[in-house]
Amino acid sequence: MAAEDVTEERAAELLGAARRVLLGIHRNPDGDAVGSALGLAHVLRGRGAEVVCFFAEGVPAPFRFLVGADRTVDRLPEGPPFDLAVALDCGDPSVLPRSWPDATHYRGLLVLDHHPVRRPFGDWTHRDTAAACVGEVVVRLADRLGHALDRPLAEAVYVSLVTDTGFFRYPSVTPAVFRLAARLLEAGVAPWKLAFLVDENYPAARIEMLSAVLGTLRLTAGGTVATLTVAPGLLEGLGLGNENLEGVINFARGIRGVEASAQLRVNEEGKVRCSLRSRGRVDVAGLARAHGGGGHHNAAGCTLEPPLEAARERIEAAAAAAVAALPPLAPGDDSFFEN
Numbered sequence: 272m273a274a275e276d277v278t279e280e281r282a283a284e285l286l287g288a289a290r291r292v293l294l295g296i297h298r299n300p301d302g303d304a305v306g307s308a309l310g311l312a313h314v315l316r317g318r319g320a321e322v323v324c325f326f327a328e329g330v331p332a333p334f335r336f337l338v339g340a341d342r343t344v345d346r347l348p349e350g351p352p353f354d355l356a357v358a359l360d361c362g363d364p365s366v367l368p369r370s371w372p373d374a375t376h377y378r379g380l381l382v383l384d385h386h387p388v389r390r391p392f393g394d395w396t397h398r399d400t401a402a403a404c405v406g407e408v409v410v411r412l413a414d415r416l417g418h419a420l421d422r423p424l425a426e427a428v429y430v431s432l433v434t435d436t437g438f439f440r441y442p443s444v445t446p447a448v449f450r451l452a453a454r455l456l457e458a459g460v461a462p463w464k465l466a467f468l469v470d471e472n473y474p475a476a477r478i479e480m481l482s483a484v485l486g487t488l489r490l491t492a493g494g495t496v497a498t499l500t501v502a503p504g505l506l507e508g509l510g511l512g513n514e515n516l517e518g519v520i521n522f523a524r525g526i527r528g529v530e531a532s533a534q535l536r537v538n539e540e541g542k543v544r545c546s547l548r549s550r551g552r553v554d555v556a557g558l559a560r561a562h563g564g565g566g567h568h569n570a571a572g573c574t575l576e577p578p579l580e581a582a583r584e585r586i587e588a589a590a591a592a593a594v595a596a597l598p599p600l601a602p603g604d605d606s607f608f609e610n
């Protein structure tokens with residue numbers, strides 16, 4: 272069955288009718304994936320549904336304070352097929368974990384997402400590319416399902432919101448985002464507590480890792496392209512999970528004159544995982560797509576063949592070409608910040 276685009280109303284209907292629901296998120300889960308899924312799990316459990324959160328990699332440490340974080344599984348319990356499976360924050364089937372259960376384990380798959388994509392999947396897709404995070408979509412579905420915005424849901428969605436907007440920095444931040452944030456605070460979210468738990472609560476070894484990764488900085492293309500690499504085994508050697516890399520690439524993007532930045536590491540499968548960031552002029556989603564990946568205009572990713580150094584050079588060349596293709600910037604034109 273081909274993916275059918277469905278309205279928010281229809282998505283709420285599907286969720287409201289399901290008694291046993293399986294929730295899944297993408298690999299290398301981020302705050303939006305975890306927050307939106309745990310938020311939705313809380314809403315559905317509140318309605319008496321049985322909900323299984325299938326998180327192949329568990330919950331990254333910064334998000335373990337969220338309600339339901341201690342109830343995720345990395346293998347399916349025995350039982351009949353689920354009424355409904357839901358994949359959150361996934362623009363492409365390839366971002367689901369390899370161990371994600373196949374379609375024999377559920378009667379239908381609903382995708383809730385906000386990425387601009389070219390490869391829809393599942394039976395139904397509700398995609399809102401205007402949403403700053405999937406957590407925002409979950410709140411609207413909760414409203415439709417009559418679930419009062421309580422603190423567990425608000426905290427989960429706040430994690431979605433702050434992680435996908437870089438703490439209210441990115442162009443996805445609209446008046447609607449602050450209205451949502453206001454509702455979340457009214458529901459009991461304490462911003463400093465959550466900022467601290469999510470972003471200022473790292474193990475000391477992260478500083479050692481930062482020092483090593485920042486030491487790999489290379490500026491090319493006349494200082495417009497910045498790359499960082501994570502040496503194989505560095506994180507493991509320091510006893511750190513991948514979540515500790517969160518935000519590190521922004522150091523490279525934050526260098527004056529840099530248009531595009533990349534951070535590369537060898538993943539669990541021996542491939543080179545490449546994260547890409549732009550400050551607005553270069554469309555890194557396009558760069559990622561050209562290498563089999565995807566994402567947003569300013570934040571995207573792709574997977575490349577090893578070795579690490581060759582992958583780095585390939586991305587440097589592609590990014591340099593993208594920079595070279597940019598039209599000249601008129602003095603004072605800062606409209607690219609709106610991307």
Ligand SMILES: [Mn+2]
Pocket residue numbers: 303304360385403404405435
């Ligand atoms: Mn997201």
